[in-house]
Amino acid sequence: RKLGDGPSHIVFESMHEGTTDVHDREPYLTKTTDGKLLKSSTIFIRNDEGKPVGILGINFDITLMKAFERSLDAFTGTGGTGYTEPEPITKNIGDLLEDLLHECEQFVGKPAALMTKDERIRAIGYLDRRGAFLISKSSERACEFFGISKYSFYSYLNEAKAAADDK
Incomplete structure (x- = not known):
């Protein structure tokens, strides 16, 4: 102009x-x-x-x-995967499980100790979808983390899977 x-x-x-x-x-x-x-x-x-x-x-x-911004975004972007936070690189499998446990708290929006039964079911479903239970003895750590028995854990896991199947 x-x-x-x-x-x-x-x-x-x-x-x-x-x-x-x-x-x-x-x-x-x-x-x-x-x-x-x-x-x-x-x-x-x-x-x-x-x-x-x-x-x-x-x-x-x-x-x-x-x-330039578009070119830079194409180079550094994640292709619309929805991930906005960098994925942490862990040194051992135990650290990976701990990271996933803390992620599920963020997913639900409150600490595990304050979660209701329905929120624990959602959190356990989240952990299952993220592959947390492929880790050896992860169910024991999850029981400890949520303050629940093994029976409750497997019951919640089954409910989370059933809810996922309904969708």
């Missing part, structure tokens, strides 16, 4: 709000006719009575930066 070019849609919308109630516009995106992407800001210049008499428009071409 150059000096004297017409205003953007944002300016017209602002002017429509009323001459005394127009507000400066924080950065917003605009696109030129030749396809350049701009980060734009609009600042209204006012006379002594507060009436807008001019506009200062600041436009910054971010086309290359956005292209």
